[in-house]
Amino acid sequence: MNEAIKNIPYINAPAESWVLWHKALKKRYGKQEANRLFLAAYKKRVTATMPNFLDLQAYMKKQGIKLEGNWVQELEGSFSDGFAGLETALGVAGGFAVLIVLLILGLATFVVVSIVNQPEKAAKLAALARPI
Structure with missing residues (x-):
């Protein structure tokens, strides 16, 4: 043997x-x-x-x-499964965060291009803005 x-x-x-x-x-x-x-x-x-x-x-x-x-091992498994789920959720949230950042950058780029192309209009619009 x-x-x-x-x-x-x-x-x-x-x-x-x-x-x-x-x-x-x-x-x-x-x-x-x-x-x-x-x-x-x-x-x-x-x-x-x-x-x-x-x-x-x-x-x-x-x-x-x-x-x-036993209960200790099952609790350890639950934590492990929970963290795997959390990792997946964070991955999805990270994808949404990237999308939001890209949208903000796109909007900021649009605003800057608009200001550069039409500075008088942008100045009039800025004059109308009032602090809260």
Whole structure:
């Protein structure tokens, strides 16, 4: 038996250790059996202090397993999803900001060109303006 397969990750092992162990199982036994063995060991050993749980969750999702975390891990996932949504929203808002800046620059260019082409009209218009 392969040494990597015998070395089940320790109780608070980082996600990378679990991923490597699953890959060794998959290579030796195939995906279906590797998933079964992984889940059996994972349920007995995992705790709330696992580093990089979201990485392991993402990897196992690709393998066909949805890992449920405890409340701490699920909260971490919610924050991660929230920030991804925020990043998307900021990207859209950034696009609108660029559009608004371009509109303002276009309007400013129009005003400057109008003043240069018709300075008398611009002076009369400026004389009519009253401070509030």
